[in-house]
Amino acid sequence: MDAAIPLPLRTERLVLRMPVEADAPLMAAYRGDPDVARYQDWPLPYPPDDALAGIGRQAHLSGPTPGEAVNVAIEHDGSMVGDLYVEIRPPEDGGAVAFLGYTLDPTQQGRGYASEAAGAMVDALFAHTPVHRIAATLDPVNLPSMRILDLLGFVPEGTTRRSVPVRGEWVDDLRYGLLRDERAAWLTRPTSFASIRLVELDDHLARTYGDLRVHPHQEQFVASVLGSYRDALFPEVVDGAPVVPWLRGVEVTDHHGATHPAGFVMLAEVTDAHPEPYLWRLLVDRWWQRSGVGRAVLDAVVAGQREQGHSSLLTSWVEGVGGPRRFYERYGFVPTGRVIDDETEARLSW
The missing domain is CATH 3.40.630.30 (Gcn5-related N-acetyltransferase (GNAT))
Incomplete structure (x- = not known):
């Protein structure tokens, strides 16, 4: 199936592209950082072979595709600085719901890259696919991640208590959602007043x-x-x-x-x-x-x-x-x- 959003996708500072084998060592390095992995369920340490295998599993795809879950590389000035997780529900489900996640190299955090990349992907999903809703989840104590979703216009929809296993511990899961019309309204909210x-x-x-x-x-x-x-x-x-x-x-x-x-x-x-x-x-x-x-x-x-x-x-x-x-x-x-x-x-x- 053809990609719903062919990559690369360019923003003011970033390029969103499919990852390649050469990205595996860097991806493994930042995913293996305990601070980055604190709210994620992947194994620690995170072996480079796992990153390489993940890249290989989606090598046949050219971008986010209905029925597939892909990792999209976030590139700045020719270097990978993180990745997005993008999943579009299968065509038989209407392909109308997508799921979004983001992970950033700790040396690149605090510069707005995650917000810029996630915002571009959100707008591309609404512009080029039947998706009418994008969902994201996070640990309620992960305030930096919460801030990204808040500033993109996502709306909190509730917390399921001790519902997600992360490294031997059951943690709460805060669920956010964003509808197509909500994003359109958010982008046109007032930026000045009389x-x-x-x-x-x-x-x-x-x-x-x-x-x-x-x-x-x-x-x-x-x-x-x-x-x-x-x-x-x-x-x-x-x-x-x-x-x-x-x-x-x-x-x-x-x-x-x-x-x-x-x-x-x-x-x-x-x-x-x-x-x-x-x-x-x-x-x-x-x-x-x-x-x-x-x-x-x-x-x-x-x-x-x-x-x-x-x-x-x-x-x-x-x-x-x-x-x-x-x-x-x-x-x-x-x-x-x-x-x-x-x-x-x-x-x-x-």
């Missing part, structure tokens, strides 16, 4: 803004809006006095004049016991991330604090992959050197 407004919440708006969500891999870094409502209702006692919450919804006006709930912000106000304003929560819905909303909210918050005569703003964040440190430091927040409740404290001064 204006924002911080709106006071009433009982109706509180429900609307309570539905906002960050990406799943970000949930360890920012509390949900509903969780923030709870904390505002039962505020923490700091330095002998409860903090006083100030909370607003973030309303975005798009370039057509329509308004949308896009985020949530909450401060701890200045009191006699708390002499410096504190940015308690800042959440931007996944749909509006990378459009400049977060920075615009900070601009509005800082302008409001400046009008009240304040000259600084505190915040804190949880460290980790996909965390907000880079965002806040780019804006001008500087760590104070204090770590409070496992969060890095930082201050913005003006």
